[in-house]
Amino acid sequence: xxxxxxxxxxxxxxxxxxxxxxxxxxxxxxxxxxxxxxxxxxxxxxxxxxxxxxxxxxxxxxxxxxxxxxxxxxxxxxxxxxxxxxxxxxxxxxxxxxxxxxxxxxxxxxxxxxxxxxxxxxxxxxxxxxxxxxxxxxxxxxxxxxxxxxxxxxxxxxxxxxxxxxxxxxxxxxxxxxxxxxxxxxxxxxx
Ligand code: F6P
Numbered sequence: 001x002x003x004x005x006x007x008x009x010x011x012x013x014x015x016x017x018x019x020x021x022x023x024x025x026x027x028x029x030x031x032x033x034x035x036x037x038x039x040x041x042x043x044x045x046x047x048x049x050x051x052x053x054x055x056x057x058x059x060x061x062x063x064x065x066x067x068x069x070x071x072x073x074x075x076x077x078x079x080x081x082x083x084x085x086x087x088x089x090x091x092x093x094x095x096x097x098x099x100x101x102x103x104x105x106x107x108x109x110x111x112x113x114x115x116x117x118x119x120x121x122x123x124x125x126x127x128x129x130x131x132x133x134x135x136x137x138x139x140x141x142x143x144x145x146x147x148x149x150x151x152x153x154x155x156x157x158x159x160x161x162x163x164x165x166x167x168x169x170x171x172x173x174x175x176x177x178x179x180x181x182x183x184x185x186x187x188x189x190x191x
Pocket of ligand 1: 015019020021022078079081143144145163
């Protein structure tokens with residue numbers, strides 16, 4: 001325990017066109033990031049490094065070039081937006097204006113029709129968080145909402161603020177335990 005590395009998948013084809021959810025692959029820029037990430041991580045020579053990704057193509061492709069054992073966990077999949085999967089925020093505004101307004105009001109508790117809320121994601125993450133606390137040198141490659149939940153858990157962020165935590169693309173987040181608190185550092189990759 002005491003050391004956690006987390007990052008989002010590289011830019012995906014859906015990031016480029018602003019669609020949520022889905023299982024798109026990396027964009028050309030995302031693939032370049034995966035390559036520089038692999039070089040950067042390899043150079044750190046982390047003992048018994050493991051890669052944990054979601055089961056979605058974009059996180060698997062982001063980690064694939066790193067020489068380390070890889071596992072793919074459903075718990076790390078992005079928030080499931082149910083009926084709204086694969087829509088853009090503009091399409092959401094047109095087709096589901098009431099839902100979007102509800103979400104704006106209470107983003108933490110808001111559950112997509114047939115989908116998940118941030119609270120649901122927090123709950124499904126519990127076993128993974130418990131395991132992460134016992135591991136060192138796990139590189140977790142996941143998604144915006146899931147990483148917000150993981151960071152919120154380690155940094156003890158007030159729950160209502162968790163859905164707004166800034167998790168930039170192409171940036172490695174390192175948490176180090178200092179006493180009882182985690183200290184956060186970020187490394188922005190050049191791509
Ligand atoms: O847009 C990328 C994405 O990972 C979507 O797949 C997901 O629905 C969204 O971010 C989560 O962020 P927010 O809760 O702010 O919409």
